[in-house]
Amino acid sequence: MTEPFDDKRLDELVDLIVQLASGNLSARLAPSPARDSVDAVITGINLLAEELDLMYQNLEHRVAERTAALDQARRDMERLALNDGLTGLANRTLLADRIGQAIARAERGERPPCVLLLDLDEFKNINDGLGHGAGDRVLVEVAHRLSSVVRNTDTVARLGGDEFAILMPGTTEEGALRIAQRALAELQKPFELGDRAVWAGASIGVCFGQRGQTADLLLRDADTAMYAAKARGRGNVQVFRAEMHHAARERLQVASELGVAVAQGQLRLHYQPIVELATGTIVAVEAMVRWMHPQRGLLLPVDFIPVAEDSGHIVELGHWVLQTAIGQLSNWRETVPESFQVHVNLAPVEVRWPGLDEFISTTLQQHAVAPNRLALEVSETGLMTGDIAGLDALQTLRRLGVSVEIDDFGTGYSSISYLRRLPIDTVKIDQSLISEFATDGDQTAFVGAMFRLIDSLGLRTVAEGVETATQMEQLLALGCRYGQGIFFGEPRPAGDMTQVLSARPIPARST
Amino acid sequence: MSIPPAESRYESLTVDDEGFVQLRWPAGAKITGPSAKDAFDEVNRICAGTRRPMLVDMATTKSVAREARSVFGEPCAASRIALLGRSPVDRVIANFTLGVSQVPCPTRFFTDRDKALAFLREGPHDGTV
Known part of the structure; x- marks a missing residue:
């Protein structure tokens, strides 16, 4: 046997240990045949x-696995913190950050960013009428549609509820407005929810950033422009202007003053005649609310109804209108025939109000007015939101004998065949379809075909916005039986309308 | 399973007069995972459902791969195992085998054949000659 202290294997063993100690765990030494x-x-x-090499490799593998898991968790956390959970879009925090970055680039010479702020017009009706599940599906689809119209460099965000925003860095005014119009068009298309289609619509505020502006200010101004779009009848795009701040403050003021307007008797009803075209006979009137504001004078519905709808005053205001109109019809008992109707507009939120049918029934009884003398006008978009509760309420009112009319038909996206499924008696054609008669022969033929289709469904047609004798004659020739517009008379206070009704004999309506 | 190369295949596998399985590895054998599996499959086959003590002659075995040591930790037909070697190298290899795997039956290393057989006789076995 070799003497241990002369054994060169010991030196080799020391070398092996040195190699292993230096981290080369694959080093080995072959034992001798001894x-x-x-x-x-x-x-x-x-x-x-x-063994050590294997344990080290296992450890390395586990460290790599844990590191990857931690990286994934960090990415998930960032996504949760910066993205909207429902739609996957950027949230307000991420949007503000990106606006900040875009403004910083603008400081270095790039064109300032533009922010589009979008709010769905009918989302509350969809959510309240069809449930949150349906509302969520609409929001997800809105996210898809908005993402489909923007550039790769833009950011689409959901700010909460039904409010969305698009950040367009380094854009021109023309480019931003083109995207805004495309977004508007996409959101005006129907949303399919199973076998049902609903319409959401949107109002869009646009604000072009300036150097030195903060993200908060840019968003605030875009929001102000969006409210201006809402105030201009919804479904439109408005570019921010400084004077809009004044309008926004005014809206707040209006909302606050509306609360006392009813109680202090500041509201008025004006009545516009609805005429049988063939005879010129006034067969009904449409009640139109006005606000005799103590400082600002007589205000039209466009000045306060959108605010009333947003602020929740609309139900109280609507009750006053119904009571006053029905009371006025009762006062005209000696002046008009028994078939004479008063038309009252109902906002979608009023239609959904649970006690509506009972309130109307009681009010009619109090004034001894037959239900068939009241006609309720509901906007096309209001009905098209697919609100089941609202449709049920209208059905109940029809069973009571109250007439139900679809208002502004032709402004939304409803098909004529869809009218068959609605609990209505009358279709009021929007004035935008009538106003083009003089210049567009095709339009005249189109409206004529529409009248015939509506007639074939057993529904009556009233044309809105008749301004000239020519229009009246064209309508008559096309088969329309009833008309309304300044040609037949402006909306006027009850006293004036009483004189008009008393001055001419009123034949009974033939329908 | 593919047949292991000759340098790593067991040399002989028999059942002796006492009913003990005798497994012998050739001098300089490099026992790999497949060769260990091949040997243990054969042990199970010849035991045919009975459990027998087993003497493993691993003297002059050159190396036992880690995968092979894992195979030795799997349950098999052996009721007791005596690992028989001669050198300190055999002892180190055998004890690494015992230490790395949790052996499924009493297993010990011996350098003396008689002591190894005596250890095997200590335990019950249901094998017959």
Whole structure:
């Protein structure tokens, strides 16, 4: 046997240990054929090195796995913190950050960013009428549609509820407005919810950033422009102007003053005649609310109804209108025939109000007015939101004997065949379809075909916005039986209308 | 399973007069995972459902791969195992095998054949000659 202290294997063993200590865990030393104790130590160190190498590799593998899991968790956290959970769009925090970045680039010479702020016009009706599940599906689809119209460099965000925003860095005014119009068009298309289609629509405020502006200010101004779009009848795009701040403050003021307007008797009803075209006979009147404001004078519905709808005053205001109109009809008992109707507009939120049918029934009884003398006008978009509760309420009112009329038909996206499924008696054609008669022969033929289709459904047609004798004659020739507009008379206070009704004999309506 | 190369295949596998399985590895054998599996499959086959003590002659075995040591930790037809070697190297290899795997039956290393057989006789076995 070799003497241990002369054994060169010991030197080789020391080299092996040095290699292993330096981190080379794959180093090995072959034992000699002697298979003595030195070889046993060599074998043992080889085996220990193999175990250590394996443990080290396992550890490395686990560290890599844990690091990847931590990275994924960090990315998930960032996504949760910066993205909207429902739609996956950027949230307000991420949007503000990106606006900040775009403004910083503008400081270095790039064109300032533009922010589009979008709010769905009918979302509350969809959410309240069809439930949150339906509302969520609409929001997800809105996110898809908005993402489909923007550039790769733009950011689409959901700010909360039914409010969305688009950040367009380095854009021109023309480019931003083109995207705004495309977004508007996309959101005006129907949303399919199973076998039902609903319409959401949107109002869009646009604000072009300026150097030195903050993200908060840019968003605030876009919001102000969006409210201006709402105030202009919804479904449109408005570019921010400084004077809009004044209008926004005014809206707040109006909302606050509306609360006392009813109680202090500041509201008025004006009545516009609805005429049988063939005879010129006034067969009904439409009640139109006005606000005799103590400082600002007589205000038209466009000045306060949108605010009333947003602020929740609309139900109280609507009750006053119904009571006053029905009371006035009762006062005209000696002046008009028994078939004479008063038309009253109902906002979608009023239609959904649970006690509406009972309130109307009680009011009619109080004034001894037959239900068939009241006609309720509901806007096309109001009905098209697919609100089941609203449709049920209208059905109940029809069973009571009250007439139900679809208002402004032709401004939304409803098909004529869809009219068959609605609980209505009358279709009021929007004035925008009538106003083009003089210049557009095709339009005249189109409206004529529409009259015939509506007639084939057993529904009556009233044309709105008749301004000239020519229009009246064209309508008559096309088969329309009833008309309304300044040609037949402006809306006027009850006293004036009483004189008009008393001055001419009123034949009974033939329908 | 593919047949292991000759340098790593067991040399002989028999059942002796006492009913003990005798497994012998050739001098300089490099026992790999497949060769260990091949040997243990054969042990199970010849035991044919009975459990027998087993003497494993691993003297002058050159190396036992980690995968092979794992195979030795799997349950098999052996009721007791005596690992027989001669050198300190055999002892280190054998004890690494015992230490790395949790052996499924009483297993010990011996350098003396008689002591190894005596250890095997200590335990019950249901094998017959």
